[in-house]
Amino acid sequence: MNIGEVAERSGIPTKTIRYYEDIGFLHPKRNENGYRIFEDTELHKLTFIGRARSLGFNIEECRALLALYEDKDRGSADVKKIAQQHVKEIEDKIADLIAMRDTLTHLINACAGDHRPDCPILDNLSDGKTKEA
Amino acid sequence: MNIGEVAERSGIPTKTIRYYEDIGFLHPKRNENGYRIFEDTELHKLTFIGRARSLGFNIEECRALLALYEDKDRGSADVKKIAQQHVKEIEDKIADLIAMRDTLTHLINACAGDHRPDCPILDNLSDGKTKEA
DNA sequence: TCTAAGGCTTCCAGTCACTGGAAGGTCAAG
DNA sequence: CTTGACCTTCCAGTGACTGGAAGCCTTAGA
Known part of the structure; x- marks a missing residue:
């Protein structure tokens, strides 16, 4: 997926997705042409972050939740x-x-x-x- | 009054008072040494703004309220x-x-x-x- | 008279979570 | 071959302050 499709499917603007990459939420691979390529896992992450944000969690809280989300051993x-x-x-x-x-x-x-x-x-x-x- | 006294009496930090001057809420005169001198009217204005801000009015709303406050003919x-x-x-x-x-x-x-x-x-x-x- | 502390000045940068725009490369359709 | 949509990076702005640096001014005390 390119960034535009991810934006549409996650409901998060492209600008914001790039910003989320900047602050280390995502690490999409790049195509030969420099375009970001997103896997389903990245889409899921973005959706996850979007929901957390809409519940009023700030970025640092999202980071913590994301870490817990990705840690299979968390309680x-x-x-x-x-x-x-x-x-x-x-x-x-x-x-x-x-x-x-x-x-x-x-x-x-x-x-x-x-x-x-x-x-x-x-x-x-x-x-x-x-x-x- | 110097800025420090005004800050104490209005409850608004000196930094914020200077910022309010920057955005045109106040126009305190200056001493020979460059220090701001505040009159009682300025103190009143600052207190007014402080109350409006604490009621959640944003800066532009405060500006409007201030203009109305200073306009004797407003309804x-x-x-x-x-x-x-x-x-x-x-x-x-x-x-x-x-x-x-x-x-x-x-x-x-x-x-x-x-x-x-x-x-x-x-x-x-x-x-x-x-x-x- | 010197010094130290505190108050004052300006200017620049950072906060938070984006958002807008410019300048330019890439791709697919007609 | 051009047009338009899409992508890239980078820089700047938002709101309402807030922090810090560098430096001048004032006052009290030794």
Whole structure:
């Protein structure tokens, strides 16, 4: 397979595939003409990485998962640990975002949204206090 | 005030303050020795930006809010619109993260987490399917 | 008066995970 | 033989900082 076909089948852009080669995720062979040739195993790897990325694992986490994936002797405990750590991080982010949303929603509700310049949102950004109606 | 004091009072690092000057948020005057001198208005602006950033507004949104903040004739509707748009984006992110978390939690629950190599998490990353017990 | 510490300056480079674009080689169809 | 799609490499940019180097300025203490 050439890079274009792999890109289509894995759903990962060619640019990104080359980048993944740069950072050592893949080592495709080369044709006489310099083109990369991908085997099925490379396609699988790419798909694997794509799924992990879409679950929010960062590149280093993907590298760790990939190493575990390729290590036939790893225990599932290692993988579970990475995943659990990751769930914790996701939950922290969710909590942060919910706090943001609630604060903003609160401010929006306090804001008349008309042509007068009086604006609780800006007031809050300016002095950190929310005025109640 | 010198930059160090402003940094302490606004909670924004000196590096970041200089960066904010670079991108045109501030225009502090300079001393004979080249040091930046900050007035109270600059401190207020920085605090304003800091709060907006902590609410997840990006730099361009901050720029817009700052412009509205400094425009005495703006209607609160303009500000409300930016904030509402932002709440939408936050809610999208929350939904994404919840989906990620649920998928991962599901996989973690299916994973024995022992020393055997059989691992539903890797299996899923590899083939996109979750095996039920 | 010298020195040392700390604060200030600028500029350059790195972060993360790509993404865009330029310049040019290769290949298959018409 | 040309056209267009595909491939290659390399360089630069994204967002929002952050780190570090090199060097000037100020202040306190010996």
